[in-house]
Amino acid sequence: MLKNYIKLAFKVLLRHKFFTFASLFGISFTLMILLVVTSVFDHILGPTYPETRLRRTLYVMDLEIKGPEITKRGSVGYYFLNKYVKSLKTPEKVAITSFMNRMISYNDQQKLKIIMKFTDSVFWEIMDFNFIDGKPYNNEDVSNVNPVAVINETTSEKFFGEESALGKFIEVDWKKYKVIGVVEDVPILRLLPYSDVWVPVTHTKEDITSYTMEGDYQALILAHTRSDFKKIKQEFKKHLDQVEFLDDQFDSIKGGADTFLESISREMFGFDDSQVYLIIGIMISLMILFMILPALNLVNININRIMERYSEIGVRKSFGASSITLVGQFIVENIILTLIGGGIGLILTIIVLSILNNVEVIPLANFTLNYRIFVFAILISIFFGIFSGVYPAFKMSRLQPVDALRGGQR
Amino acid sequence: MIKLNVVDKVYRTDTIETTALKNINLQVEKGEFLSIMGPSGCGKSTLLNIMGLLDKPSSGKVKIEELEVGTFGDRKLAKIRNRKIGFVFQSFHLINDLSVLDNVEIPLLYRRLSGKERKGRALEVLEKVGLSARVKHFPRQLSGGQCQRVAIARAIVGNPEIILADEPTGNLDSVMGAEIMDILMKLNKEANTTIVMVTHDIHLAEQTQRIIRLFDGSQVM
Structure with a gap:
C-alpha cells in the first residue's frame, strides 16, 4: 500500500508542477534560512571549539x-x-x-x-x-x-x-x-x-x-x-x-x-530580572512563527490540491478506504513532498554555508552542518508535512463517499 | 442479500427540503439481477448509493446480509464496502494518474495481501474483461468502453457478492453498451453475483430478472 501511495505521490507532484514548485520552494527556502541561522547560532552559542565545556560554564561579565x-x-x-x-x-x-x-x-x-x-x-x-x-x-x-x-x-x-x-x-x-x-x-x-x-x-x-x-x-x-x-x-x-x-x-x-544566554538577557533587560526564559521564549516563538507562515501557505496549497482529488477520494472510499486510511495516505504524500523540500533545503544550506565560509564574511568562521542541525532539519520537514497535511486530509476524509464522488458537493 | 426497510432520504438546505426517497421497502435476493428504472431525478442513484453504503438514509433501516448497518462507524462500513460490494459508475471514476493495473488493484490495497497477490488477481480479472494487453496503459489512453471494462474489473477484483452499477452503459455507444451488459450477465450467471443496475434503457432492463420503477422518490409498480 505504501508503495502505491509513494508512486501516486510522485505522480501528483508531477501533475501539478506549479503547485509542487511553490510548495517545494516554500519548504526548502524556509528551511535553508532556518538552517543557516541555526548554524550561525550553533557556531556562536554551541559547545564547539574551543568552548567544548560551555554547557557547564558560567560567566561574570x-x-x-x-x-x-x-x-x-x-x-x-x-x-x-x-x-x-x-x-x-x-x-x-x-x-x-x-x-x-x-x-x-x-x-x-x-x-x-x-x-x-x-x-x-x-x-x-x-x-x-x-x-x-x-x-x-x-x-x-x-x-x-x-x-x-x-x-x-x-x-x-x-x-x-x-x-x-x-x-x-x-x-x-x-x-x-x-x-x-x-x-x-x-x-x-x-x-x-x-x-x-x-x-x-x-x-x-x-x-x-x-x-x-x-x-x-x-x-x-x-x-x-x-x-x-x-x-x-x-x-x-x-x-x-x-x-x-x-x-x-x-x-x-x-x-x-550567568550562562551565556542569561548574560544576553541581562544586557537586554537589566539586572533586576534575569529573564532568560523570556529570551528563549522569544526565540522559540519567532522560530515557530517563521515555520508556521509557510506551513499555513502549504495548508492552503494542499486544500486546493486535495479538492481536485475529490473523485479519487470518493473512489477509494467506495472500494474500502476508511477515513483514517485516507488521512494516512495524504500525510504520507505530504511527508514525501516535505522531505524532498527538506533535502533541497539541506543542499541549499550546504551551498550557502560553503559560500559564507569561502568568501570569509566572518573571518575564521567555519559554519558547518552538524548532526544536531541535520536532525533538526528532518524534524522540521516532518513537522511541515504533518502540520500542512493533517487539516486538509481530515477535512476531506469526513466527506460521505457519495459527496466526494460528486466533487465535494452535498 | 440487501434489505431496505421504510427508507427515506431527505436533502435539507437552509431554505429548502427535498425528498429524494420516500418509504422505500426493497429486498434483493442473493444471485438476483435487478434493474432500477425511472425518470431523471427520481432517486435511482440515491437508492443505489444507500444500498452500497455510499450514503446514509434520513430514516429507515438498511441490512446487508442480515447485518443492520445503520449504527456502523466509518471503519466497519469501509470494510463491508471493501469485502462485499463492487461499484460500477456511469462516468467510470478511474484515477487518471494510475495505470490500468494500479486502478484495478485499488480494492485489494485495503486488504492484507502482498503486492504479488494483488497483481496476480488484478491480471486475472483484466483478462476476464479482455484487457490483458492494456495493463500498463493509463485511463486517458483508453476508449470509453475500455474504461468501463477496467471499472468492472476493479469492481469484481475483490470477488464481492454484490455489484452495484449506476448506468454502466450511460456514456457508451450501443455496441460497447451491449459488451458491458454481456459481461455483467455473465458475472451474474457464472459467479452468482447479485447485481443491481440503474438504467434508463428499457432494453437492458428487460434482460434482468426484475425491474423496480421509481417516480418522485417513491417505488411504483
Whole structure:
C-alpha cells in the first residue's frame, strides 16, 4: 500500500508542477534560512571549539554599582574578579581573561593590527584549545611576569611563515614576548576565546592589584556539573553582599554568574530580572512563527490540491478506504513532498554555508552542518508535512463517499 | 442479500427540503439481477448509493446480509464496502494518474495481501474483461468502453457478492453498451453475483430478472 501511495505521490507532484514548485520552494527556502541561522547560532552559542565545556560554564561579565546619586553599569575589573569570583568554593575552576585589546605590532617594519588578550593560566584549563605546537603558559609564568605568549596559527604564519614559531619572539605594543605555544585558529564569533595573541594577565599596563570594580575583564566559572549552577550563583550572591566600598559614592552592587544566554538577557533587560526564559521564549516563538507562515501557505496549497482529488477520494472510499486510511495516505504524500523540500533545503544550506565560509564574511568562521542541525532539519520537514497535511486530509476524509464522488458537493 | 426497510432520504438546505426517497421497502435476493428504472431525478442513484453504503438514509433501516448497518462507524462500513460490494459508475471514476493495473488493484490495497497477490488477481480479472494487453496503459489512453471494462474489473477484483452499477452503459455507444451488459450477465450467471443496475434503457432492463420503477422518490409498480 505504501508503495502505491509513494508512486501516486510522485505522480501528483508531477501533475501539478506549479503547485509542487511553490510548495517545494516554500519548504526548502524556509528551511535553508532556518538552517543557516541555526548554524550561525550553533557556531556562536554551541559547545564547539574551543568552548567544548560551555554547557557547564558560567560567566561574570558585568556589574551594576549604585550609589545615592550615581549608577554605573559595565564590565568588571581584575581586582573584583580575583577577590570575589576566584574565591568561590563550589566551582571546579575559575579563570580570568580580558576582553579583546587591539594592539599594534611590527613585522619586518610592516605595521600589523593584532588582537591580544591577558589571561591567567586557568584560562587554558577551562578552554579546550588545540595546540599545534608548544604549550600554554602556567601559573608560574603568570606570577613571575614571564614574557611568554601563545599565538594562533594565522599570526604564526604572518610572522614566521612556514617555520615553527616556538622560541621566537613577537613584539606587541612595544613589548617582546617569547612564543611558547601555537593554537589552532578560533572563529571570531567565539568572542570569549578569540584572540591572535594571549599573554599572562600580569603583563597588562594597569595595576591589577589595586582596588577596581570596573575594568575590561571577565571570569569563566567551570562547574563540576550543571546541577552546581544554582549553588554557584547563590555563593556568588553571598560574595556580592560582602563587597566593600572604599568611598561613599557607591553603596550597592548587582551582578550574576550567568550562562551565556542569561548574560544576553541581562544586557537586554537589566539586572533586576534575569529573564532568560523570556529570551528563549522569544526565540522559540519567532522560530515557530517563521515555520508556521509557510506551513499555513502549504495548508492552503494542499486544500486546493486535495479538492481536485475529490473523485479519487470518493473512489477509494467506495472500494474500502476508511477515513483514517485516507488521512494516512495524504500525510504520507505530504511527508514525501516535505522531505524532498527538506533535502533541497539541506543542499541549499550546504551551498550557502560553503559560500559564507569561502568568501570569509566572518573571518575564521567555519559554519558547518552538524548532526544536531541535520536532525533538526528532518524534524522540521516532518513537522511541515504533518502540520500542512493533517487539516486538509481530515477535512476531506469526513466527506460521505457519495459527496466526494460528486466533487465535494452535498 | 440487501434489505431496505421504510427508507427515506431527505436533502435539507437552509431554505429548502427535498425528498429524494420516500418509504422505500426493497429486498434483493442473493444471485438476483435487478434493474432500477425511472425518470431523471427520481432517486435511482440515491437508492443505489444507500444500498452500497455510499450514503446514509434520513430514516429507515438498511441490512446487508442480515447485518443492520445503520449504527456502523466509518471503519466497519469501509470494510463491508471493501469485502462485499463492487461499484460500477456511469462516468467510470478511474484515477487518471494510475495505470490500468494500479486502478484495478485499488480494492485489494485495503486488504492484507502482498503486492504479488494483488497483481496476480488484478491480471486475472483484466483478462476476464479482455484487457490483458492494456495493463500498463493509463485511463486517458483508453476508449470509453475500455474504461468501463477496467471499472468492472476493479469492481469484481475483490470477488464481492454484490455489484452495484449506476448506468454502466450511460456514456457508451450501443455496441460497447451491449459488451458491458454481456459481461455483467455473465458475472451474474457464472459467479452468482447479485447485481443491481440503474438504467434508463428499457432494453437492458428487460434482460434482468426484475425491474423496480421509481417516480418522485417513491417505488411504483
